[in-house]
Amino acid sequence: MTTDRLMVLDLLVSVLAAAAWVGAGAAAAARRPRTAAALMAGALVASPARAGSVLALAGAGWWFVQEKVTIALPLLLTASVVAAVTAGPRLLAASRAASEAGRDAARSPAVVVPLLGAGYAAAAGPVQTFLLGYPAEPGSALILLAVVAGAVLLTWRAMTPRVPLLRAATAATAVAALAGGVLTFIPATTAAAATPVAAEAATPGAVALAAAEGGHDMPGHGMSAQASAPVRPVTDLRGPSAPAPGGTVRRFTLTARTATVTLSSGRKVAAWTFDGQVPGPPITAEQGDLVEVRLRNADITEGVTLHWHGYDVPSGEDGVPGLTQEAVPPGGEFVYRFVAAQTGTYWYHTHEVSDIGVRMGLYGMLVVKPRGSATTGVDLTLPVHTFAGTTVVGDHDQPVLQEVAPGTPVRLRLVDTDNTPHRFTLAGTVYRLVAVDGTDLSGPGPLSRAGLRLPAGGRYDLAFAMPSGPVVLRVDDRTEAVRLTTAADGPGNGPGTGDVTDAEDAAAAAGWPELDLTRYGTPASTPYTSRSHFDRRFTLVLDRGLALGDGLPIYAHTINGRAYPHVPTQVVAEGDLVRLTVVNRGRETHPWHLHGHRVLVLARDGRAPTGSPLWLDTFDVRPGEVWEVAFRAANPGLWMNHCHNLSHADLGMMLHLAYEGVTTPFHGGHGG
Numbered sequence: 001m002t003t004d005r006l007m008v009l010d011l012l013v014s015v016l017a018a019a020a021w022v023g024a025g026a027a028a029a030a031r032r033p034r035t036a037a038a039l040m041a042g043a044l045v046a047s048p049a050r051a052g053s054v055l056a057l058a059g060a061g062w063w064f065v066q067e068k069v070t071i072a073l074p075l076l077l078t079a080s081v082v083a084a085v086t087a088g089p090r091l092l093a094a095s096r097a098a099s100e101a102g103r104d105a106a107r108s109p110a111v112v113v114p115l116l117g118a119g120y121a122a123a124a125g126p127v128q129t130f131l132l133g134y135p136a137e138p139g140s141a142l143i144l145l146a147v148v149a150g151a152v153l154l155t156w157r158a159m160t161p162r163v164p165l166l167r168a169a170t171a172a173t174a175v176a177a178l179a180g181g182v183l184t185f186i187p188a189t190t191a192a193a194a195t196p197v198a199a200e201a202a203t204p205g206a207v208a209l210a211a212a213e214g215g216h217d218m219p220g221h222g223m224s225a226q227a228s229a230p231v232r233p234v235t236d237l238r239g240p241s242a243p244a245p246g247g248t249v250r251r252f253t254l255t256a257r258t259a260t261v262t263l264s265s266g267r268k269v270a271a272w273t274f275d276g277q278v279p280g281p282p283i284t285a286e287q288g289d290l291v292e293v294r295l296r297n298a299d300i301t302e303g304v305t306l307h308w309h310g311y312d313v314p315s316g317e318d319g320v321p322g323l324t325q326e327a328v329p330p331g332g333e334f335v336y337r338f339v340a341a342q343t344g345t346y347w348y349h350t351h352e353v354s355d356i357g358v359r360m361g362l363y364g365m366l367v368v369k370p371r372g373s374a375t376t377g378v379d380l381t382l383p384v385h386t387f388a389g390t391t392v393v394g395d396h397d398q399p400v401l402q403e404v405a406p407g408t409p410v411r412l413r414l415v416d417t418d419n420t421p422h423r424f425t426l427a428g429t430v431y432r433l434v435a436v437d438g439t440d441l442s443g444p445g446p447l448s449r450a451g452l453r454l455p456a457g458g459r460y461d462l463a464f465a466m467p468s469g470p471v472v473l474r475v476d477d478r479t480e481a482v483r484l485t486t487a488a489d490g491p492g493n494g495p496g497t498g499d500v501t502d503a504e505d506a507a508a509a510a511g512w513p514e515l516d517l518t519r520y521g522t523p524a525s526t527p528y529t530s531r532s533h534f535d536r537r538f539t540l541v542l543d544r545g546l547a548l549g550d551g552l553p554i555y556a557h558t559i560n561g562r563a564y565p566h567v568p569t570q571v572v573a574e575g576d577l578v579r580l581t582v583v584n585r586g587r588e589t590h591p592w593h594l595h596g597h598r599v600l601v602l603a604r605d606g607r608a609p610t611g612s613p614l615w616l617d618t619f620d621v622r623p624g625e626v627w628e629v630a631f632r633a634a635n636p637g638l639w640m641n642h643c644h645n646l647s648h649a650d651l652g653m654m655l656h657l658a659y660e661g662v663t664t665p666f667h668g669g670h671g672g
């Protein structure tokens with residue numbers, strides 16, 4: 001069974017156990033000893049079963065069961081034993097008696113209170129998992145115990161005025177709650193002080209220091225190395241002013257402004273745009289060119305920046321407000337410069353209030369081709385975005401139609417600019433997935449009848465030679481995004497002679513199995529592997545839970561139980577080989593994205609890729625999955641490391657990766 005299924009199963013068992021215990025208590029209180037006994041029997045099956053489901057889940061890793069093994073399960077099992085021992089014999093006697101006296105005996109506090117108490121203890125498990133998440137800490141555990149104890153005491157008081165040791169029990173409960181509150185509050189405030197972009201970090205130097213303290217995984221390491229690392233402000237880490245030999249300078253000006261955009265159907269949408277269009281003007285270059293982009297802001301009151309998604313620009317050009325620059329206010333401007341070193345398909349987007357900004361349209365494409373590569377054939381860049389519930393490809397809310405002569409080389413560059421993954425199918429032709437996130441795959445084999453799941457922020461390049469029949473690209477098995485036809489089978493001419501059935505049948509395409517990227521292509525050598533020596537290892541456990549956000553407690557998307565800006569910074573030194581483990585304990589997919597570096601996938605759920613090496617900048621960590629990736633810290637700076645579901649990022653799922661010695665003069669703090 002997959003980890004995801006085990007998580008669901010365990011949740012189901014825990015809810016069943018809680019319901020059975022509470023039901024038994026309620027039935028006893030309602031003077032129905034038989035029903036109560038039957039429900040209690042069910043509870044006595046479900047409660048030990050929970051131990052089994054937790055044990056099974058533990059096989060996927062300690063992260064998935066930490067709070068269950070340390071708190072929820074001991075609490076459930078203890079309360080179950082107490083209830084069985086105290087209420088069990090009485091309830092059995094009462095149900096055998098089947099008399100009025102028996103019915104009355106069932107509703108005695110000695111029966112009802114332990115049964116309901118076991119119910120509260122059982123319910124504490126799922127409550128803890130959903131509300132507090134990973135990891136369980138002594139503070140939150142104490143609060144949870146106090147709540148359960150308080151509920152038991154209240155129930156007892158409601159049933160009889162004579163509760164033994166009432167004062168002492170109430171006092172103990174209050175002390176536990178208080179101690180829990182103090183323990184929960186204190187770590188939160190110290191973490192706040194360790195955040196590099198806290199207001200007091202405005203002085204250069206303070207950031208690197210604070211960041212080093214935050215590097216939990218390497219106690220002490222950060223501080224000692226700190227002394228030797230030269231101090232550099234991130235504002236000094238800028239791009240060059242000249243292209244690489246043979247390259248030219250490509251100048252662009254992008255003006256951010258609100259506009260009403262007309263989609264291909266004539267439908268109008270209110271948008272935030274670059275130059276009045278959505279997507280923004282494409283930025284194209286050849287490898288080695290110097291790209292210079294002047295960003296102006298006309299009227300985006302929230303401010304705007306440009307982040308080059310997947311493009312490993314110098315840190316000072318990375319466009320993260322409050323970290324590498326201040327957001328550009330209306331009337332302001334900022335000039336970005338970088339050498340187009342990587343070829344492939346990338347995109348740019350605002351990083352200021354990016355959750356809203358990107359959704360409203362502040363994004364565009366960045367495509368870099370090898371030097372001197374003549375454009376032959378058809379090359380379409382196809383950013384998929386959702387505007388007010390409608391799937392839009394580029395500015396098309398209807399299929400992109402194009403006539404292509406048979407035999408013409410076609411390249412489709414798929415880009416997911418949304419917060420969630422999209423499933424693509426290409427019908428009517430055999431094709432290859434030649435590049436992922438801008439990097440060419442090794443030995444990509446022919447594909448047909450496959451579903452391609454593209455993570456939020458990710459890119460796939462598909463290539464094929466135009467066949468003699470129509471080719472159809474669909475998104476999410478419903479929206480026809482692109483329809484390529486040969487002159488003979490053009491629109492209105494009916495089906496052509498190609499693999500027509502595939503191209504025509506959306507229902508069939510919906511059933512095509514999803515391509516597993518970790519088994520696609522052929523292996524090739526990589527500069528490091530999972531057996532390499534790693535200088536740093538970091539683990540990110542993704543979950544939901546109550547956490548301190550930017551000022552207030554929120555129901556956050558958490559990283560190791562914390563929400564941005566209170567997640568300790570990952571500190572690395574230039575040259576380090578870094579291993580990152582990302583664990584998803586939650587119910588939602590998290591497209592993980594590190595700025596400034598491509599990561600090499602070492603393993604997913606413990607299994608190394610058997611196909612092409614995968615160099616990604618965004619990888620989908622689905623519920624229950626564990627990803628191991630690695631990167632060489634070769635691009636000094638201060639970087640965001642975050643979930644690219646930007647509404648998750650907005651709810652706390654971000655942190656910083658800082659190179660020792662790099663400081664920032666900015667203190668906006670929100671990171672976008």
Ligand code: C2O
Pocket residue numbers: 307309349351457593595640642644
């Ligand atoms: Cu595509 Cu931090 O961003």
Ligand code: CU
Pocket residue numbers: 557589590591643644645648649653
């Ligand atoms: Cu997420």
